[in-house]
Amino acid sequence: MIVNILITIVMGWIASSASICLKLATSGEKLSIAGLLRNKWLYFGGMLYVIAALLNIYLLKKLPYSVVVPLGALTYVWTMFLSRKVLGEPVTRSKVLGISIILIGVIMLVISNI
C-alpha cells in the first residue's frame, strides 16, 4: 500500500513534467500545428503524459479512488514549483491560494463520495 502511495506521488511528478514539456512545446510567438509537430518537447511531453495516464489506471485498481484522486491533484503543487524552476513562473499569492482552495474542494468531493 505504501509502495502504491509512493507510486502515486511519482505519477504526479511525471504528470507535472509532462505539462512542463508541453508548455515548452507551445511557448513562442505563434502556435502552429506544423511547428508543434516538429517540436521535440511535444513528443517528450506526450510520452510522459501517456506514462502518467497508464500509471493512473494501474493505481485506481490498487488503491481506493479516495486516495488516488487527492494525491493526483497534488500534481498542481508539483507543477507550481517545477514551473518556477524550469520556466521562471513566479509563485504568487493567488496561485498558492487558488491551488489550496482547489485541493480543499477536491478533498471535500472525495469525502462526499465515501
Next chain:
Amino acid sequence: MSDSAKHSSGRIWIGVALMFVCAACLCAGQLIWKMYDGFGPLVAGFLLYLVGSAAMICAYHFGSVSILQPINSVSYIFSTILGAVILHESVTPLKIAAVFTILVGVFILAAGGSKDGAAGGESNGEAGSESGSESGNGRTTAEKGGRHDR
C-alpha cells in the same frame, strides 16, 4: 521575454476556456467508457481524449502552465454533474459545497493570472526584485532547455 510578461490580462482567459474544453472532453470520454462496452464507444472515448489533450496543449500557449493546469480540476465538477444527471448519483450538500469550492479556487487562480501581466507585479507575494531575478534565472534555463525550431 518571460511568458507572463507577454500574456497579460485577456489572453489567459482563452487558455482557461481551452482547459474547460479539455476537462469536458476528458469527462465525456470517461463517461462513455464507463457506460458503454464495445469497439465504437472505445474509439469514441479515445477521440474525446485526443481532442481534450489537443485543447490542453493549445491552452498552454496562452498562459503559465502553473495557472492553467489546475484549471483542469473543473473536470471533477463536470464528473459530479454528469454523474448526477446521467447516472443519477446522489447530490449531497457537501458535494455542492465541494463544487463551489473548486470553482472559487479556479477563479482565484485565473483572475490572479490575468493580473500577472508585468514581471514581478503587485499580484506577486514575493518582493519584486526577488521574483524578478528568479524569472531571470528561469528564463535562461528555459531558453537553454527549450530552444526549438523557429
